[in-house]
Amino acid sequence: MKALVWHGKEDIRCDTVTDPEIQDPRDAIIKVTSCAICGSDLHLFHNFIPGMLPGDIMGHETMGEVVEVGSGVDGKLKKGDRIVVPFTIICGECDQCKRGNFSVCETTNRKRQLGDKVFGHTTAGLFGYTHLTGGYPGGQAEYLRVPFADATHIKVPDGIPDEQLLFLSDIFPTGWQAAVHCDIEPTDTVAIWGCGPVGQMTIRSAILLGANQVIAIDCIPERLSMAEAGGATTINFETESVLERLDHLTDGRGPEKCIDATGMESHVMASQPDTLLDRAKQMVMLESDRPHVLREMIYVCRPGGIISVAGVYSGFSDKIPMGAFMNKGLTMRTGQTHVNRWTDDLLRRIEQGEIDPSFVITHTVPLERGPEMYQVFRDKRDSCVKVVLKP
Amino acid sequence: MFHFGNIVRTKGDPKIVDSGTSLARPEDRLARALGWFSIGLGLAELFAPRRVTETLGMEGHETLVRAFGAREIISGIMSLSVDKNAGLWARVGGDGLDAAALISALTPDNPKKGNVALALLMIGGIAMLDYRAAQETKPKRPSPKARRRLYPDRSGFPKGLAAVKDRARQLTNGQARTGAPS
Structure with missing residues (x-):
């Protein structure tokens, strides 16, 4: 089969690889009908997250049709079922899964010693996302083996196009969880840093959850226009002061809720010296993340407010203003998304026409063009916001 | 053909048969x-x-x-x-x-x-x-003056933004009155 394979920093190729096989009775194999490139795939493309090895198949936003099931799937899936594959692999049986904390499933990371060493305790296995999270082959491929398939799936009905359902795998529940983590109240202003695909989903989620005002911060005009279309007031941080505009929009109080939909690769600007320093330190491996957004959120957030972090961080961040964080009595909530905790509700909203997540797709191309689309997406060329690949 | 990456594959995982063009x-x-x-x-x-x-x-x-x-x-x-x-x-x-x-x-x-x-x-x-x-190796990012496609019609809300906001307002007001959890 064809698959997008990581060969090293900025080197992803469309390779021919052997087909996946059932390895465990709880496995299923799906024929992928649609998959997507996620913003967090770019961290792997840049080799900023340790634990990738040449030969790893990329991709964790995938859906398709079940073509083979193991003997232990117990009738929960059958050939021909149409499923979206959550990016977090879950067993559905461990203590964390029972609590709904699916992204920290205690069972599914098959390289848990690595996870234990690096994070203190292992987290769930993830598709196509380093050997720290199991080294599972990803879904940017023609076929995908889904481990623990009896639990790791979202069954979806026929009659709704892939494009509306695919993002249940990651970015829609990720944006949703980021907004839910904010305990949004009807009087709240929610400020969201980053208008990439996750940021866009977060904006819509905050609107659906009833925020009084949603403010979106970015510097890419097409992303800002999409944010505005979704109901956000926008701030272009290259042309205006984020601090002054937020002050103005909140009568000097600051937003009650702040969401980081940017993560470890904050934009670098000469007018923000900390971003230059972070970039230099990241280059020479003295710091793994560029946490400018975290610093800014802590500074601008209204005292007593909530900071929700949906953007991916990989390791160590410097100069986090813990003094302001502590003295302002802020709360931080974060984590990889507990996808299956949210997807029943989100699927219902899609079915009822409340939201159509396909709005974010700007490019649909064959899988073979995936490698070049990594560059287009990374460089924000051709007004690219979200790429869907068709095997 | 030998591919270094295949050495570290977990048994049963797909292995490279033929490598595509490098970026x-x-x-x-x-x-x-x-x-x-x-x-x-x-x-x-x-x-x-x-x-x-x-x-x-x-x-x-x-x-x-x-x-x-x-x-x-x-x-x-x-x-x-x-x-x-x-x-x-x-x-x-x-x-x-x-x-x-x-x-x-x-x-x-x-x-x-x-x-x-x-x-x-x-x-x-x-x-x-x-x-x-x-x-x-100059970065190939578009210049700030480059022509861009904007997306002012992509709200993502098939029933319209105003309808969604109204619905959310009704729900949150209802919850505030009844004290129901969100």
Whole structure:
């Protein structure tokens, strides 16, 4: 089969690889009908997250049709079922899964010693996302083996196009969880840093959850226009002061809720010296993340407010203003998304026409063009916001 | 065909049969080679500065050579990073500093002035490679003035933004009155 394979920093190729096989009775194999490139795939493309090895198949936003099931799937899936594959692999049986904390499933990371060493305790296995999270082959491929398939799936009905359902795998529940983590109240202003695909989903989620005002911060005009279309007031941080505009929009109080939909690769600007320093330190491996957004959120957030972090961080961040964080009595909530905790509700909203997540797709191309689309997406060329690949 | 990546595959996982075209361009490979060269030269200058100064007849300038070595290592690491363009421009600047230091040693009374001249020639050649690589690895991001497609009609709400806001307001007001959880 064809698959997008990581060969090293900025080197992803469309390779021919052997087909996946059932390895465990709880496995299923799906024929992928649609998959997507996620913003967090770019961290792997840049080799900023340790634990990738040449030969790893990329991709964790995938859906398709079940073509083979193991003997232990117990009738929960059958050939021909149409499923979206959550990016977090879950067993559905461990203590964390029972609590709904699916992204920290205690069972599914098959390289848990690595996870234990690096994070203190292992987290769930993830598709196509380093050997720290199991080294599972990803879904940017023609076929995908889904481990623990009896639990790791979202069954979806026929009659709704892939494009509306695919993002249940990651970015829609990720944006949703980021907004839910904010305990949004009807009087709240929610400020969201980053208008990439996750940021866009977060904006819509905050609107659906009833925020009084949603403010979106970015510097890419097409992303800002999409944010505005979704109901956000926008701030272009290259042309205006984020601090002054937020002050103005909140009568000097600051937003009650702040969401980081940017993560470890904050934009670098000469007018923000900390971003230059972070970039230099990241280059020479003295710091793994560029946490400018975290610093800014802590500074601008209204005292007593909530900071929700949906953007991916990989390791160590410097100069986090813990003094302001502590003295302002802020709360931080974060984590990889507990996808299956949210997807029943989100699927219902899609079915009822409340939201159509396909709005974010700007490019649909064959899988073979995936490698070049990594560059287009990374460089924000051709007004690219979200790429869907068709095997 | 042998593929290194297949050695570390977990049993049963897909293995590479035939590899596709690499995204790496010749200029990326040149940048990589220059990066490793820079680190090698930097280590030599940092740990064996006397050998360098003796070869060039510049005895007494060991500290300067060490500093240049540290600079070479940093620009080498930068050239190997995602920001290779910055690293390569740093190398171009470093070539200028190297040349200036060597020209200052190109005096009639220097018994090793032949070596200095040879080193200058090498620096010139490497500087050309550095400059070429820096030019060709410029980031391909669109300029701020580039024409862009905007998406003002992509709300994502099939029933319209106003309807969604009204619905959310009704729900949150209802919850506020009843105290129901969100």
